[in-house]
Amino acid sequence: MAEVVLENVEKRFGDVRAVAGIDLTIRDKEFVILVGPSGCGKTTTLRMIAGLEEVSGGDIKIAGRSVTHLPPRDRDIAMVFQSYALYPHMTVAKNMSFSLRLRGMPRDQVATRVRDVAAILGLSDHLDRKPRQLSGGQRQRVAVGAALCRQAGVLLFDEPLSNLDAKLRVHMRTELKRLHQSVQSTMVYVTHDQVEAMTMGDRIVIMNAGVICQVGTPLEVYDRPVSRFVAGFIGSPPMNFFEGELVPDGSGVALALPGDLRLSLPRPELASRAGRKVSFGIRPEHISVAQSGRPLSDLAWAAVASPARVPAVIEVVEPLGHRVVVTARGEAGTFQMETEIHAGVRQGDRVDLWFDMNRAYLFDGETEATL
Amino acid sequence: MLPAALYLALFIAYPFGMSIYLSLSDAQAGNQKWSYIGTANYSKVQSYDLLANDFVLGRFPSEAAARAFVSERPLLKVTTFPAPGGGHRATLTAPGRSIALLDMEKEEDATFAASTILQDTSWTVRQAGGKAEVVAHEKESAVTLGTFTTRKAVDLAATKLLVPAATRVDIHGTGVLQDPNFLLALKNTFKYTFGTEILKLLIGVPCALLLNRKFGGRRLLRGLVVIPWVIPIAISAQAWLWILDSTYSVINWCLVHWGVLTPQHIINFRGDKDLAMLSVIAVNVWRGFPFTTIIILAGLTAIPDEILERARLEGASAFQRFVHIISPMVRPILMVSLLFSVIFSFTDFNTIWIITKGGPFDQTQVLATYAYQLGVNAGYLGKGAATSLFMFPIMAVMVFFMLQFLRREA
Ligand SMILES: Nc1ncnc2c1ncn2[C@@H]1O[C@H](COP(=O)(O)OP(=O)(O)O)[C@@H](O)[C@H]1O
Ligand SMILES: [Mg+2]
Numbered sequence: 001m002a003e004v005v006l007e008n009v010e011k012r013f014g015d016v017r018a019v020a021g022i023d024l025t026i027r028d029k030e031f032v033i034l035v036g037p038s039g040c041g042k043t044t045t046l047r048m049i050a051g052l053e054e055v056s057g058g059d060i061k062i063a064g065r066s067v068t069h070l071p072p073r074d075r076d077i078a079m080v081f082q083s084y085a086l087y088p089h090m091t092v093a094k095n096m097s098f099s100l101r102l103r104g105m106p107r108d109q110v111a112t113r114v115r116d117v118a119a120i121l122g123l124s125d126h127l128d129r130k131p132r133q134l135s136g137g138q139r140q141r142v143a144v145g146a147a148l149c150r151q152a153g154v155l156l157f158d159e160p161l162s163n164l165d166a167k168l169r170v171h172m173r174t175e176l177k178r179l180h181q182s183v184q185s186t187m188v189y190v191t192h193d194q195v196e197a198m199t200m201g202d203r204i205v206i207m208n209a210g211v212i213c214q215v216g217t218p219l220e221v222y223d224r225p226v227s228r229f230v231a232g233f234i235g236s237p238p239m240n241f242f243e244g245e246l247v248p249d250g251s252g253v254a255l256a257l258p259g260d261l262r263l264s265l266p267r268p269e270l271a272s273r274a275g276r277k278v279s280f281g282i283r284p285e286h287i288s289v290a291q292s293g294r295p296l297s298d299l300a301w302a303a304v305a306s307p308a309r310v311p312a313v314i315e316v317v318e319p320l321g322h323r324v325v326v327t328a329r330g331e332a333g334t335f336q337m338e339t340e341i342h343a344g345v346r347q348g349d350r351v352d353l354w355f356d357m358n359r360a361y362l363f364d365g366e367t368e369a370t371l
Numbered sequence: 372m373l374p375a376a377l378y379l380a381l382f383i384a385y386p387f388g389m390s391i392y393l394s395l396s397d398a399q400a401g402n403q404k405w406s407y408i409g410t411a412n413y414s415k416v417q418s419y420d421l422l423a424n425d426f427v428l429g430r431f432p433s434e435a436a437a438r439a440f441v442s443e444r445p446l447l448k449v450t451t452f453p454a455p456g457g458g459h460r461a462t463l464t465a466p467g468r469s470i471a472l473l474d475m476e477k478e479e480d481a482t483f484a485a486s487t488i489l490q491d492t493s494w495t496v497r498q499a500g501g502k503a504e505v506v507a508h509e510k511e512s513a514v515t516l517g518t519f520t521t522r523k524a525v526d527l528a529a530t531k532l533l534v535p536a537a538t539r540v541d542i543h544g545t546g547v548l549q550d551p552n553f554l555l556a557l558k559n560t561f562k563y564t565f566g567t568e569i570l571k572l573l574i575g576v577p578c579a580l581l582l583n584r585k586f587g588g589r590r591l592l593r594g595l596v597v598i599p600w601v602i603p604i605a606i607s608a609q610a611w612l613w614i615l616d617s618t619y620s621v622i623n624w625c626l627v628h629w630g631v632l633t634p635q636h637i638i639n640f641r642g643d644k645d646l647a648m649l650s651v652i653a654v655n656v657w658r659g660f661p662f663t664t665i666i667i668l669a670g671l672t673a674i675p676d677e678i679l680e681r682a683r684l685e686g687a688s689a690f691q692r693f694v695h696i697i698s699p700m701v702r703p704i705l706m707v708s709l710l711f712s713v714i715f716s717f718t719d720f721n722t723i724w725i726i727t728k729g730g731p732f733d734q735t736q737v738l739a740t741y742a743y744q745l746g747v748n749a750g751y752l753g754k755g756a757a758t759s760l761f762m763f764p765i766m767a768v769m770v771f772f773m774l775q776f777l778r779r780e781a
Pocket of ligand 1: 013016017018036037038039040041042043044045
């Protein structure tokens with residue numbers, strides 16, 4: 001049982017409010033990701049949970065017990081640092097067992113524990129090496145191993161994968177996720193990488209400027225972002241935004257974009273808001289190609305959706321494999337879309353693009369909240 | 372490549388080669404011609420004296436029996452016989468008793484030595500391994516059993532002492548190794564070096580730990596701590612000369628002022644033969660500890676915060692963090708600092724020369740000052756060179772072991 005509860009937790013560094021009063025409940029054995037741009041207070045939040053940083057206000061409870069004023073070692077937590085923080089003079093085995101030895105656990109038990117954890121992480125052959133004789137990925141595993149050895153109720157990770165190369169990062173993502181299923185600890189994982197957040201967590205906590213913007217499952221935050229910030233942060237390539245205005249359109253409402261573009265919206269309930277400034281957001285994956293003279297597989301899609309035609313010029317085509325990211329310029333501005341590599345778009349083409357208005361987002365021009 | 376080789380040859384090899392050449396010659400100030408004399412400056416033995424003392428004259432089952440033997444002393448006489456292996460054997464005899472003492476070539480030598488043992492020594496009884504021994508001890512100086520020109524001869528003579536005794540061979544000669552002052556200087560050099568290094572660590576480590584904490588004025592204090600190291604010793608030594616002055620010492624003044632000492636019993640720091648070494652060590656430590664502090668501080672600063680935080684998280688107390696994390700991580704750089712600092716202390720000349728000039732009675736004479744005294748002041752260039760070159764192999768061995776240690780750590 002290791003539920004982590006933050007109640008109005010705040011941290012000030014002099015005049016800087018690094019964390020501005022956050023409430024969060026992390027359930028037992030949950031894998032929660034704290035994600036947000038650099039400097040938004042993720043690390044500070046994690047360090048307050050660990051006890052490495054005093055809170056300036058609020059209360060932290062772990063397993064139902066207030067730990068706000070307890071030293072780190074009494075909080076039943078283990079942490080994996082961004083730099084791995086391995087003891088350079090100790091072998092892998094010694095690194096992993098340091099906390100156990102400090103606690104005075106009998107030698108044979110320590111050895112068994114280290115052996116088991118090393119086996120899980122594929123470190124069995126490296127137990128006698130020093131950290132400097134290991135590759136980046138292996139060091140990272142040792143850091144994780146050291147945290148696992150303690151069998152703490154809560155495992156904290158601060159950007160543990162950011163020092164690895166891209167391929168290893170993808171691999172370790174899967175590994176850590178698998179690990180979570182087997183170790184039965186509550187995990188709190190900090191990252192600035194939304195892909196990591198989306199792929200790994202049970203729930204994602206999106207932070208910005210010291211506050212929590214939204215908490216939800218990956219699907220929830222993708223489908224129903226609460227604000228323009230969340231919508232723009234989650235998804236890759238990021239959502240396209242256009243500044244526009246709501247205008248009356250028959251009984252409903254339409255969107256007027258720069259360049260005399262009018263897109264009708266399947267959102268009759270917004271009729272009362274006609275005349276307001278809004279941001280219009282659409283994800284690259286919800287735009288498709290309709291090029292004259294070619295049979296369009298995307299037309300089938302257009303039939304079930306609510307497509308709006310937007311003429312544009314193709315500026316850049318970046319193939320990612322079977323998908324391509326296309327940067328296009330229309331009257332309303334420059335935007336990106338994602339489509340199949342076989343769609344046949346070429347730089348300089350003039351095309352009609354189709355926005356799926358069922359998947360469009362509208363954000364209030366002032367509060368930036370989702371409408 | 373060529374300029375580097377030339378540089379090495381000119382500025383390093385030449386002076387070093389020159390001093391090696393000097394040490395192998397009979398160079399002396401005022402001599403017109405220097406000639407090669409081999410290793411005579413290092414070691415040239417002229418004679419070996421065999422000395423012995425504490426002769427065990429007999430072992431007895433009980434103390435009473437031993438005392439009985441001691442009371443027989445007036446009855447004992449020295450008699451000589453031809454020895455079985457040639458030469459003469461001196462024996463202590465009394466009615467019913469005969470103790471073979473030693474064999475010697477000449478009869479009168481044997482008689483003389485035996486008579487000395489019989490007449491000039493004090494006899495005591497001591498317990499050894501459940502038996503009572505009668506030991507003849509010469510208070511003034513050991514009994515000389517002969518002077519020899521070769522090692523073989525003296526070793527052979529030592530075997531011809533027929534009772535157990537404490538023997539010693541005194542070597543006389545003209546090389547520095549036969550010079551008791553050189554041996555004293557060597558001993559003093561080690562005392563000076565290790566005394567200094569241990570104290571520097573004892574002071575430098577706490578200082579570094581203190582300066583590594585966060586507090587107001589830390590930067591200022593870090594700046595102040597290096598002062599002893601950066602001001603030239605020629606200047607700071609003036610202050611120390613006053614502090615340690617026999618008449619005007621501020622330490623004495625304080626002690627007298629507080630009533631610890633009376634003006635008649637003030638401490639003579641530089642003149643007392645035990646305090647003089649402590650005084651020069653104190654000055655050298657004062658001058659050298661900032662270096663140790665700064666180096667260790669650099670080592671401490673180089674430990675990433677995250678490592679200490681991880682240790683804290685894993686349950687290590689401040690003391691455990693120091694023992695298990697900080698010390699081992701600072702150790703390599705500490706060894707580097709020690710390496711430099713040992714080299715500085717071992718070859719230090721300035722401090723001692725300014726404070727005591729090696730005195731009193733050579734109690735603070737180290738190899739560097741003795742080499743200078745011998746080579747420059749007394750004009751024995753060859754011997755002076757040999758003395759200073761002695762530092763080289765010793766240092767090489769010390770440096771080798773320290774580097775070995777460093778390599779193992781890394
Ligand atoms: N020790 C500190 N002293 C002063 N400001 C700090 C300190 N640690 C963090 N901050 C500030 O708090 C804010 C949040 O930092 P951090 O939690 O590290 O962000 P993140 O991990 O999300 O990138 C930043 O503006 C940072 O400059
Ligand atoms: Mg961070």
